[in-house]
Amino acid sequence: MTHEALSPDLEAVIARATTAAPHLATTTANQRARALVAIADALETASPDLVHIALRETGLTQARLTGEVTRTAVQLRLFADTIVDGGYLDARIDPADPDFALGQRPDIRRTHIPLGPVINFSASNFPFAFSVMGGDSAAILAAGCPLIVKAHSSHPDLSDATAEVATRALTQAGMPEGTFQLIHGREAGVQVLQDPRIKAGSFTGSIRVGRILADIAANRPAPIPFFGELGSVNPVFITADAITERADEIATGYLASVAGSAGQLCTKPGFAFIPAGSALPQAITHNATDVPEHRLLDPRIAKSYDERRTAVLGTAGANPLIPGGIRFDDDGQGWATPTIIAISLDDFRTGRDTLLEESFGPLSILVETPTGTDLAALMPEFYEGNLSGTLHISEAEATGETDNAPQLRALIAALANQVGRVLFNGWSTGVAVTPAQQHGGPWPATTNDSSTSVGTAAITRFQRPVAYQNAPQALLPEALQDTNPLGIPQHISPAGQSHHWGTRWH
């Protein structure tokens, strides 16, 4: 935890970020918006070259990678508009109140300021959208924090190429030196996270690594917030009526969601609970098409998936509805096709310790539940926290007026209690980047469930509130000035209200 341990290069990286912090904090939202859009434009211009590198390093398809560049650019542009809109500052103004219930109230105004230098550990499975210039990076820069990205070891060349594009765009947009820097190597990442000049961390990856990093952040002499988006098995619940209504549609949607990107998505549906004896398993085998082999991201992930798949298949009662498989090529890369397993609720419970762990790859488990199973009560047996939980219900059930409505409402409440996003009649893969999105959930879905890692609310992770008391107008941040020069939402609580507080409730 001492500075001595830092290499001169790493010391220079942190020093540059530290020097940049006050300058970046005083850039205007418009300046930062221009910089974000400049990165977005530059990434789209460089897309063919970047995708070319990504194809080699990740094994993901051209269509997926090209689409991901677009998503990454759209994210950056959305954050540009978000910071100029200014609602994210949650500006509050309480004018002085001589008649306040507890004696004279001073003028108090509150806004948010950037935390300072942040390290973002990028993900393997989204080489653009959750990597060097992905959602976390966009949120960090939008908030006005200097950004140090620790490149993921599975796509180092793409990380360097992306960083070059972004650095050029940021420099041309006039952002201070040290606004963004890329580092490589796990040890370097840990050293940066431990450094007292770093004020927050973000991460997308495994529970194991996320926990190690979260513990480092929490146990520093000065602890810092650490936002890790970790593992999830994303349970799905499908009612008998939904299956009766549209078994084929559900089967094809499920198969596509499990197979997409070879199942290497944190929102892949890992478990689907269906009534025993339903027509869905047959519809799944019937609709299973020949999915071409898909390379897994790297040999380590492939090996881990192979082991998990073998363990799941070896669980008592596991019935391989679609066996699928994985083979290794001469470079050690793994090539997988989807595996769908059916199991009874009893066997699921017996094998729970083996089955519950996330299988990062194209594998999903159908759990067949006897009539009358209390599905809401089943949730706490599960992973405590998940990124998503999904319900497939019939048109009639959607009215909330069927006989099973109380059970459905209880299940929805149980899901809301344990996941970040509750879906209806859809699939959890494909997380829309929008203001209302919530990509999070209780541990172990995340290390910190107070915010989201997708959508505009993600920016709040990298800010902290500050109040100004009786500040002269000339010395207030623009966000809090009476003339509102930024034209942002200001929540004003007029004087004279305090004596009425609570009076409605007698």
Place this chain on the structure above:
Amino acid sequence: MTHEALSPDLEAVIARATTAAPHLATTTANQRARALVAIADALETASPDLVHIALRETGLTQARLTGEVTRTAVQLRLFADTIVDGGYLDARIDPADPDFALGQRPDIRRTHIPLGPVINFSASNFPFAFSVMGGDSAAILAAGCPLIVKAHSSHPDLSDATAEVATRALTQAGMPEGTFQLIHGREAGVQVLQDPRIKAGSFTGSIRVGRILADIAANRPAPIPFFGELGSVNPVFITADAITERADEIATGYLASVAGSAGQLCTKPGFAFIPAGSALPQAITHNATDVPEHRLLDPRIAKSYDERRTAVLGTAGANPLIPGGIRFDDDGQGWATPTIIAISLDDFRTGRDTLLEESFGPLSILVETPTGTDLAALMPEFYEGNLSGTLHISEAEATGETDNAPQLRALIAALANQVGRVLFNGWSTGVAVTPAQQHGGPWPATTNDSSTSVGTAAITRFQRPVAYQNAPQALLPEALQDTNPLGIPQHISPAGQSHHWGTRWH
């Protein structure tokens, strides 16, 4: 960390809170508002009896304690209105968008739900406002979380009496059993904090104990958020022109702020930086009145203050401008009068390790800085995080147009960077309970600086966001329904905007 270690009583407490959680989560804001107001009314009715106990257990004055009951009641009433207003839910609605930039966007809606059972470790120095039914408790109940309060050992009888009043009010208001429970004993508090059924913790107290509890929360098998409000020395900076303009006013304000409640306030100004050779020290000795002896809260605090005072007085260069003192009575209670010490900036820097620690009691240090001292650069030498930082400036300086305006702006930015609240021409003691208040700050002022422990924003600590995707209207929480039956603020992002994101910034 296992259930076995729990006594039957403690197990029953946690079980009741756990059982209450889903019921409390589905109470309406109006129901919870009525319950909060019922507690407020009951506390005010019981005020004479409660203050009688508090006088004996805390040594605080009748005026202070009576005022604190009022503050506690006002806090509860403010939270009643806050939850009915509904803005705290940050309800967001993104309608489905077939033309979304990344392909069709589903309907996504986001609100906040309560975390579940929370333990609040109450404070010694505010036996009402930060104790059993204080600000943290009000925020926890307002959020819809079952509350377990760990009573502070320095006022056990008052804690029991307050709990009795609150429990009766909650029961009469129809809140579920287990909504609020009181426990005693540090070990019991730690066991509750470690229990997997507990979803968050809050605390007001020392850095040492706060750190122990924060580490327990962070290192649980499933980590939980822990909001500790810890130590602070609240630096004050006073300009030469402000002293020229109103030396006597500043001197009397400073003395009152240091002496109030015998300095046992987390916002007591611990240090005031003034220009060397100014008239302020003389104004302070001139305005010092005979402050009567004030009992410190308990013998442990008195002993600790005595030691700190001796250490500070023994620092090289420490000049006792007002010596003050402390004496112990036969019960081991300490009785103190204010101590004001002056020291040069050089000697302050030499003695920094001794001086910087918080002196919890009526002691403050004037640091005399040579002409031309870069005050903004001095801040990082200081405690990294503080609850407040104060500036006293002249009328001319308040215009932001004096020659020293750049230095003042740099100092304000440095303060904002390290404190939760920046004050002008006032004193940091006395924290108004209002929507824009921010009582927090970077470590070690708090263990988690994402929110505040005073003011309406405090409620956000005990909620987490949940999104609903394509949910039928009948199965959505009321906060997110199109008809908006709660009449709360809903932030709607209409379809069709995504292609315009960022286009302004080319």
